[in-house]
Amino acid sequence: MTNDLADRVLGGELRALSRTLTMLERGNPEAGGVMKRLDPQTGRSYTVGITGPPGVGKSTLVDRLAEHLRSQGLTVGILAVDPTSPFTGGALLGDRIRMQRHYLDDGVFIRSVATRGQSGGLPRIVKSMVRALDAAGKDVILVETVGVGQTELGIMGVADSVVVAMTPESGDSIQTLKAGVMEIADLYVINKADRDGANQLAGAVTAMLQMADLSGGWNPQVLLTQAYANVGISELWDGIGAHRDFLTDTGGLQARRSERRRSEFLETVQEELHRRLIKRLGEDTKLHTLLENIEGKSAEPYGEAMRLLDDDVDLARVVSGGC
Ligand SMILES: Nc1nc2c(ncn2[C@@H]2O[C@H](COP(=O)(O)OP(=O)(O)OP(=O)(O)O)[C@@H](O)[C@H]2O)c(=O)[nH]1
Ligand SMILES: [Mg+2]
Numbered sequence: 001m002t003n004d005l006a007d008r009v010l011g012g013e014l015r016a017l018s019r020t021l022t023m024l025e026r027g028n029p030e031a032g033g034v035m036k037r038l039d040p041q042t043g044r045s046y047t048v049g050i051t052g053p054p055g056v057g058k059s060t061l062v063d064r065l066a067e068h069l070r071s072q073g074l075t076v077g078i079l080a081v082d083p084t085s086p087f088t089g090g091a092l093l094g095d096r097i098r099m100q101r102h103y104l105d106d107g108v109f110i111r112s113v114a115t116r117g118q119s120g121g122l123p124r125i126v127k128s129m130v131r132a133l134d135a136a137g138k139d140v141i142l143v144e145t146v147g148v149g150q151t152e153l154g155i156m157g158v159a160d161s162v163v164v165a166m167t168p169e170s171g172d173s174i175q176t177l178k179a180g181v182m183e184i185a186d187l188y189v190i191n192k193a194d195r196d197g198a199n200q201l202a203g204a205v206t207a208m209l210q211m212a213d214l215s216g217g218w219n220p221q222v223l224l225t226q227a228y229a230n231v232g233i234s235e236l237w238d239g240i241g242a243h244r245d246f247l248t249d250t251g252g253l254q255a256r257r258s259e260r261r262r263s264e265f266l267e268t269v270q271e272e273l274h275r276r277l278i279k280r281l282g283e284d285t286k287l288h289t290l291l292e293n294i295e296g297k298s299a300e301p302y303g304e305a306m307r308l309l310d311d312d313v314d315l316a317r318v319v320s321g322g323c
Contacts (some may be wrong), residue, residue: 002033009034009136010041014109017136021111024128027275035128038135043257045077045134047141048240049159051184056167057191058144060227061236066108068233069140075107077138079129081122081145082112109138122154124267127260130158156184157263160256161243163236165189166205168197185220186243189236193224218246 008016020038023031048065050058059080066076115123122145133141145155155162164185169192190202205222221239225232247253280287290308293299 002030003037006034006037009038009132012137014106014136017109017132018111020132021129024125024132025113027272031128035131038132042131042134045130045138045141046161046244047130047134047143047159049143049145049155049162050165051145051147051155051162052165052189053167054146056165057225057227058146058165061163061165061189061191061225061233062142062144064227064230064233065142065237067230068237070105070107074139075137076109077133077136077141078108078110079126079133079141079143080110080112081126081143082114109133109136122158124264124271126158127264127267131264153184157260160247160253161186161240163187163189163240165191166201167192168195168201186218187220187236187239188222189225189232190222191225191227193232194226194229198224217250218243218252 005016005020009020020031020034022028023034050062052058062078062080066078069076111129113123113126113129126143130141130143143155143158147155162184164187166188168190188202188205190198190205192198202222202224209220209222221242223232223236223239225236227233244253247256281291282288290299290304294301294304
C-alpha cells in the first residue's frame with residue numbers, strides 16, 4: 001500500500017502527495033514507509049523560506065513568485081505555516097482567497113500547515129513535508145512562516161535561501177532586526193515600497209549589514225518590492241538565484257541540506273519520545289503511580305527522571321509502545 005502511494009507521489013499525482021502530507025501531519029506510522037521510498041528521489045528542488053512580521057505581504061510575495069516561476073515553466077509547491085489554530089484560521093482563509101487563482105493550475109500545489117499551538121518555531125514536520133514535495137517533482141518549494149524574532153529561526157533549518165520581508169510602515173521592522181533576524185536572512189525584502197520610508201528602511205538595513213561581520217562570505221541583498229503590484233518580483237527571484245549559485249559554489253548548499261536531514265532525524269526522535277511518553281502516562285499504572293509519588297513528594301523528580309532514562313529496560317518499555 002505504501003509503495004503504491006509512494007509511486008503515485010513520484011509520478012506527480014497531487015492527491016497522493018496530499019495524502020502523504022496528511023499522513024505525516026497525523027503521525028501515521030505508514031508515512032515512514034512512504035518517505036523511505038521517496039527519499040532517493042529528493043534533492044532536485046530548491047526551497048525558499050519567506051518570513052517576517054504579520055501582514056508585511058508574505059503571502060502576496062509568495063503568490064507573485066509562484067506566478068513568475070510558472071511563467072518560466074517551473075512547478076511550485078507552497079507550504080503556508082499558519083500560527084493560528086485550525087479552528088480560527090482567519091489568516092488561512094485570507095491566504096486561500098489570495099492564492100485561489102492558482103488552484104486551476106496543476107503546476108502549483110498549495111498546502112497550509114497548522115502549528116497546533118506548538119511553542120514557537122516551525123513544526124518539525126515541515127522538513128519532512130518539504131522532502132515529499134521535492135520527491136513529487138516540484139522545482140521550487142516556497143515556505144511562508146509568520147514570526148518576529150526567535151520564532152522565525154526555524155525557517156533556517158528548512159530553507160536553502162531565507163527571505164526576510166519587512167515594511168516601512170511599522171516599528172515591527174526594526175524590532176525584527178533587533179531580535180536577531182540578521183543571522184538568518186539571505187535576502188531582505190522591503191515590501192510595500194509604495195509607502196513612505198521604504199528607502200530609509202533599506203538604508204538602515206544596509207547600514208546594519210555593513211557593520212555586521214559577514215566574513216562568512218555571502219553579502220545579503222536588500223531589495224525593494226511592491227508585491228501587490230508585481231513590482232520587484234523578478235529581481236527577487238534573480239537575487240535568490242544569486243544566493244543559490246553562491247551556496248552551490250561554496251559547498252554551503254550541501255552543508256545546509258545535510259544539517260537539515262540530521263536535525264529532521266533528531267527532532268523526530270525527540271518529539272516521538274515525548275509523545276509516546278505522554279501516551280504511556282495514561283496507560284502504564286507503574287508510571288502513573290510513580291508520578292503520583294513525585295507529586296506527593298514521596299519520590300524526587302530529578303532523580304526519578306534520570307533513573308527512568310538510565311534504566312534501559314524501563315525506557316524501552318515506555319517508548320516501544322508504538323503509537
Ligand atoms: N500598499 C501595499 N500593500 C501591499 C503590498 N503587498 C501586499 N500588500 C497588502 O498587504 C496586506 C497583507 O498582505 P499579505 O500578503 O496577506 O501579508 P502576510 O505577510 O502574508 O500576512 P500574514 O500571513 O497574515 O502575516 C494585503 O492587504 C495586501 O494586499 C504592497 O506592495 N503595497
Ligand atoms: Mg500570509
